[in-house]
Amino acid sequence: TQLLEQSPQFLSIQEGENLTVYCNSSSVFSSLQWYRQEPGEGPVLLVTVVTGGEVKKLKRLTFQFGDARKDSSLHITAAQTGDTGLYLCAGASVETSGSRLTFGEGTQLTVNP
Amino acid sequence: GAVVSQHPSRVICKSGTSVKIECRSLDFQATTMFWYRQFPKQSLMLMATSNEGSKATYEQGVEKDKFLINHASLTLSTLTVTSAHPEDSSFYICSAQRGGGTYNEQFFGPGTRLTVL
Numbered sequence: 030t031q032l033l034e035q036s037p038q039f040l041s042i043q044e045g046e047n048l049t050v051y052c053n054s055s056s057v058f059s060s061l062q063w064y065r066q067e068p069g070e071g072p073v074l075l076v077t078v079v080t081g082g083e084v085k086k087l088k089r090l091t092f093q094f095g096d097a098r099k100d101s102s103l104h105i106t107a108a109q110t111g112d113t114g115l116y117l118c119a120g121a122s123v124e125t126s127g128s129r130l131t132f133g134e135g136t137q138l139t140v141n142p
Numbered sequence: 143g144a145v146v147s148q149h150p151s152r153v154i155c156k157s158g159t160s161v162k163i164e165c166r167s168l169d170f171q172a173t174t175m176f177w178y179r180q181f182p183k184q185s186l187m188l189m190a191t192s193n194e195g196s197k198a199t200y201e202q203g204v205e206k207d208k209f210l211i212n213h214a215s216l217t218l219s220t221l222t223v224t225s226a227h228p229e230d231s232s233f234y235i236c237s238a239q240r241g242g243g244t245y246n247e248q249f250f251g252p253g254t255r256l257t258v259l
Contacts, residue, residue, distance in 0.1 A: 060245040071146070071235050071254055072186070073249035117185060121246035128174050128191075128239055128246050135185040 032056075033120055035100035035133030042108055043141050050103045050116055050136045061101045063092055064132070067117040108140045143169050146238050148251030151238030155226055156259055163221045165255045171216040172238035176248060177209070180233045192219045226258045 031137050033054045042048055052061070060079045064072035076085050078094035078101060085092045088114075091104040101120075105112055119130040145168040155161050165175055174193050178186040190211050192198040197216035209232075210222040219238075223230055233255055238246035 054158075060247075061247075064245055064250075069233075069253065069255070071148070071237075071252045074144075074247060076250060077245045077247055115183070121250075127190065129176070130246060130248060134183050134190075137183055 031093070033118060033131045033133040035118055036138055037136060038134060039137050039139075040140065041139040045107055047079070048105050048108060048116075048138070050138075051100070052102070052118035052120075052133050053100045054120065054131075055099065056122045056131075057098050059123050061094060061098075061118060061120040063101070063103055064119065065115040066117060066135075067113075071131055072117055073116075105138075109140075110140045110142050113140050120138055143247040145169050146172075146221075146236065146251040148254050150254060151252060152255045152257075154257045154259065157227050158182050158225055160222055160224045161226055161256060163223075163234055163236075163256075165219045165221070165238070165251050167217045167238040167249070169241050170238075172219075172240065173216065174235045174239045175212060175219040176239075177221050178235045178237065178254075180235060183205055189221075200220065201225065223256065226256070228258045229256055231256055231258045 030073045035052050063075045066072040076092045081096045081098045083094045093102045115135050117135050118133040123138050146164045149164045175191045189204045190198045190200045192211050192213040194213045200206045213219040235253040237250045
């Protein structure tokens with residue numbers, strides 16, 4: 030079973046602060062997705078990274094895929110209250126046949142005004 | 143593009159009854175759909191993988207006779223919770239993968255909150 034360890038599990042910060050969420054695994058992933066989920070709704074795809082060392086930016090969010098494609102990070106600059114939500118990383122492992130994703134345990138982010 | 147709908151969004155039922163949840167891909171064909179269950183403040187737990195025209199593949203520990211999945215077309219999958227009990231109360235979410243997609247991206251529905259009394 031592939032594990033995708035996500036940390037921290039909970040994060041409560043003040044508006045304007047920066048933060049980083051990490052996803053780590055011993056497995057190699059052919060692609061890795063980051064999702065954000067708000068209470069009572071389904072996860073929304075933020076980004077997909079596929080190349081080792083790749084960096085993608087989405088406004089104040091910066092996503093990085095590790096060189097070995099085993100880990101990824103999400104960095105948020107100057108967090109806003111609207112960034113509050115559950116952040117999930119999910120990877121498609123090269124070791125797993127089929128199209129299923131392995132999900133991290135999630136990071137519950139609360140940005141306080 | 144890549145919009146997935148789920149119906150109903152909320153359902154309350156009595157213990158022992160069956161509930162059907164629909165998942166539709168609105169603007170693309172989904173060769174594969176997934177059904178997840180989610181508990182409060184936790185990640186998604188995969189229940190089953192559904193491929194159009196074939197039997198669903200269930201995860202270990204998920205009762206296939208209790209959670210019936212039908213993927214009748216490239217845009218519709220249904221999950222029927224049979225003889226529901228209070229412990230089945232949860233947030234159920236479906237997702238869909240585009241046919242021909244390269245990166246296994248999944249697009250999620252808005253979820254269905256099931257409450258069994």
